[in-house]
Amino acid sequence: MEQHVDPSSVHFGNDTNNSPLVGRVKKLLNHRMLVGINDGRFFLGAFHCIDKQGNIILQDAVEYRSTRRTSPSPMEQRCLGLILIPSSCRSSCHVDCSIEEQISLLSLQK
Template sequence: MEGPPVGSQSIPVSENASCNFSTVSMDDAGSSSPAVAKLRKLLFRRMLIGVNDGRYFLGLFHCLDKQGNIILQDAVEYRSARHSAPPTEQRSLGLILIPAACRSSCQVDCSIDEKMSLLCLE
């Protein structure tokens, strides 16, 4: 079986930058902070998230809450029989929530220009 697509079009998003948005606020005019604007650019992008037990989830980024939990749409789970082997099994899951405490890595598919603008979400 084919493993999760990890290629030159994905960027790592630091865990601290992607889940510490408790200070995000709206100003009097109703416009959002720069962090929220950058997160909006991630909406419906393909995201690959690794969790502590070795599984990977690939899906469309749907939302991020104040606690750092991520919801993926049309998600597919990839896992391997052994932790040292590349992912060999996959199954479709649909809409899933990945808790911030379980997340070990996060990558987003985007263009080179977007990679440069998204490197720092703070």
């Protein structure tokens, strides 16, 4: 199952190690994450970490982009490895997780 998540909506507070929100985000570690950016590209990789500003690091990332501006257009892909996606560039974020994890993630968006 796929769940939309807005990591920039997670506020870490002063005591980041004991925050329940941090605990929920930790459960996402190593889950497959699909991140879209403003220029139309998508990155698929294993969620590695997020910082207080909402920048995301993906491991074993693959970039997907359209080869043409017309629709439907074939997608081109290339392997990138470890990448950082700035929060200012991100347009969408989806996590591949179980139903129970989806329910838990819904509270991150409040």
